[in-house]
Amino acid sequence: MRRLPVYFLLDTSGSMFGEPIQALNNALSGMISTLRSDAQASETLWISIITFDREVKEVMPLTDLQSLQLPEITCPRSGPTFTGKALEFLCEKVKNDIKKGTPDQKGDWKPLLFLFTDGKPSDLQLYKEVIPKVKAINFGAVVGCAAGNLSDDEKLKELTDTVVHLETADSNTLKQFFLWVSDTIEQGNKSMGTSSTVTLPPPPSEDIIVI
Amino acid sequence: MNREKNYVTELLSKQGINVSKNEQLLDAFVSDDEIQDSIISIKKLQKRIMEKWKIKTRVLDFKNTSIIIPNGTEGFDYNHNFDSQFFIEKEVISYAFKGLEELGLTFDPKANSISGKLIANGSFKIQILFKVEGEEDSSELHEKSINFVINPDPKSLWKNIPSDKEAIYWKEDNRSSAMDIGDKKIVVSSKRGRSHQNVGSFRDDDFAYKHFEKTGWTVVTVADGAGSASLSRKGSELACQELINYLEEEVSDETWNQFDIEIKKFITSKDEQALINAKELGIQSLYQSVLHSHKHIKKIAEDTYDQYPEIFTNPRAKNNFDYFHSTLICAVFKKIEEKYVIITFSVGDCPIGIVNKDKTKAKLLNWLDVGEFGGGTRFVTQAEIFHSKERPPATRFNLHIEEDFSYLFLMTDGIYDAKFEVEANLEKTEKWLTFLNDLDGNNEDKIKVDFSEEHEVVEEQLNNWMDFWSKGNHDDRTLAIIY
Helix, strand or coil: CCCEEEEEEEECCHHHCCHHHHHHHHHHHHHHHHHHCCHHHHHHEEEEEEEECCCEEEEEEEEECCCCCCCCCCCCCCCCCCHHHHHHHHHHHHHHHCCCCECCECCCCCCEEEEEECCCCCCHHHHHHHHHHHHHCCCCEEEEEEECCCCCHHHHHHHCCEEEEECCCCHHHHHHHHHHHHHHHHHHHHCCCCCCCCCCCCCCCCCEEEC | CHHHHHHHHHHHHHCCCCCHHHHHHHHHHHCCHHHHHHHHHHHHHHHHHHHHHHHHHHHHHHHHCCCCCCCEECCCEEEEECCCCHHHHCCEEEEEEECCHHHCEEEECCCCEEEEECCCCEEEEEEEEEEECCCCCCCCCEEEEEEEEEECCHHHHCCCCCCCCCCCCCCCCEEEEEEEECCEEEEEEEECCHHHHCCCCCCCEEEEEEECCCCCCEEEEEEEECCCCCCHHHHHHHHHHHHHHHHHHHCCHHHHHHHHHHHHHHHHHCCHHHHHHHHHHHHHHHHHHHHHHHHHHHHHHHHHHHHCHHHCCCCCCCCHHHHHCECEEEEEEEEECCEEEEEEEEECCCCEEEEECCCCCEEECCCCCCCCCCCCCCCCCCHHHHCCCCCCHHHHEEEEEECCEEEEEEECHHHHHHHCCCHHHHHCHHHHHHHHHHHECCCCCCCECCCCCCHHHHHHHHHHHCCCCCCCCCCCEEEEEEC
C-alpha cells in the first residue's frame, strides 16, 4: 500500500503561549477526527508533527492515522522562532522517512507539508539557505500559513507559492483553517495516480485568505 | 529510656534550650509516666501523618502516570494486556474500570486485560477507579482517565454514489464479458473503484477484445485512464478500441499470412532470419496500431475542445490531449504449429503475465513504467513514448513464442497493487501461483472462480471476486483472463 505522508511544522514560539496554543491543540484534534472518518485518508495517511521555537522537536514521528495518538503541544513563555532550523530538521526527516519506489518496495505518494507560523523567522540566514533544499524535495504541496498581524507573508512566499493568511490565531479561525487542511489532504488523496501537484480547495471563510 | 531522652533533648534543643547541664533533671523528667505516654502518642501521630502523605503522593503519582493504550477499530476485536507488574509497581492495590461496557469491552482482572469487540467509534475516556496501598477498605475510590481512540470501520466509510449518466463520455460503472476465442476462452471484468464510488466519479479503466475468425488472431487490450485527467475515461476507451480497429481494418491479410509463413518457418527449421522477419511484421503492425490509437485520441481531444471548450479548465494541462491520459497494454496472439505466438505492447504500470500449462512456471511479458514516487507512470497519450531515449519505444513491443499456457492475464494496477504489491513480485512464479490460488477461492471471502463453468457463471464469479477488500487499494480494477 502506498502511504500519503503529511508533515506539520508548527510554530510554538513565545507568542503562541496561552490561548493560541490551546486553540492550536483543539484545531489539530478536530482535524484528526475529521480525517479519521474520511474513507481514503483513514487508510493511507501518515502524519508527522514537528514544533519549533528556540528548539526544534519532533513531537510525533511519522505515524499512520489509525494508530496515531495526538500529543499535547506546549510552548515556552517566550523565545525566538527558529523556522530555518525547523526546515533543516524537516529535510533530514523526510529523507529518512519517505519510501521511494523500487522493484521491491511500494513508493510513497509525494509528501505534503504544512508550515504554521505566527511570526517571522529569527534565523533568517539559515532560513534563506534551507529553502532550496526544501524545494528540492518533491513535495506534492507546500502550504505556508501565516497567522495574525505579526506574521510575515512575504518570507513564507519565498518558500512556497501557496501562502494562507489567517487574520487571527483564535480558536474559530484555526479550526476552520485545519478543516481546510484536511480538505487539502483529501484532495491530495484524490489526485493520487498523477505526477502533478495537489489542487487546493477554496478557503472556508473570509478570515482565511489564500495569497 | 534512652530513646525518650533523645527525643526530649532534640525537642528542647529545637527551641534553643540546652539540657546538657541538667542531665539529672532530664532523667527524672522522662521517667514520668505522663511524659512517656505523650511521647508515644506524638510518635504515633507523626507516623499517621507520614502515612497519609505517602498515600496522597501515591495517588498523585498514579494519576500523573501516562497510560497509553493502542487505538482500536469499530467492529473489530480489541485486546490490551497491562503489564502484570504495572499496578503493583505503582502501589495500586485495588482497581476497576468504568466506561468499558458502552464500547463493547470488559476487564479481566486475572489476565489484567481489557478486551471485546468494539461497538462505537470516536475519542473516548475510560475511567480507572483505584485505591493505593495504605488506604482502608472504606475509603473512597480515586479516578483516573485514559484516552481511547476507536477508528471507524474502514469499510463503513465508503459511499457508493452512482456516476452522472448525463455527463459527457459517461461510462458504465462496471462492465464484464466472456466468450470463446478460437480454442481458448476469455473472461474480463472491469469495475469502478471504491475511490470513485465514494465521490460519484467515473470508472477510468477500460478493456476491449476481438477474435478475428478469418485469420485466427485474437487481440486483447486493457487501459487505465489517469486519475488526474478529467476525460481519461474516454482516453482509455479509445486507446483500447482504436488499437483493435486499426489491426482489423488496416493490417492486410497478406501481412498476417506472411507473418504466419515466417513463424512456421522459424518453428520448423529454427531459421533465425525468419524470426526476425516475423518480428518485424508483427511489431510493425502493432506499432502502427498503437500510433493510430495515439493519433485518434489526439483528434478526439481537439474535437471535444472545439465543441466544449468550457470543460478544459485545468491550468496545469499543457494541451487538450492531457485530459485524456491513459495507459495501455495489449496482447495479440494466435496458435501456430501447436505453439502460441504472443505479441505484446505496454505503456504504463499494468502487467501482462502468463502461466504455463501445468502451472509450474509463470512470467511477466512486459516491463512497467514506474517512478520513484507513486504515480510516475507513462501514457499512450504522451508523444515522448514514441521517441524516448531513456525508455526506447522498441522495448515496449515484444514477440513471445510459448508452449500452450493455462492462463494469460492482463490487468490494471487496481489488481496488481493489491495482489502483487510490488513490481519484483511479478517476476516470481510463486506469487502468480498464489494469485491462481486466490482466484480458486483461497481468499478472505472464500470466493472462487471456477473456470470449468459456463461463460455466464465464470463471468459472474469473477465479478464477485473483483470486490475483494484490500487496505489502501481502492482504484478501478480490470482483469482479463485468457484460459
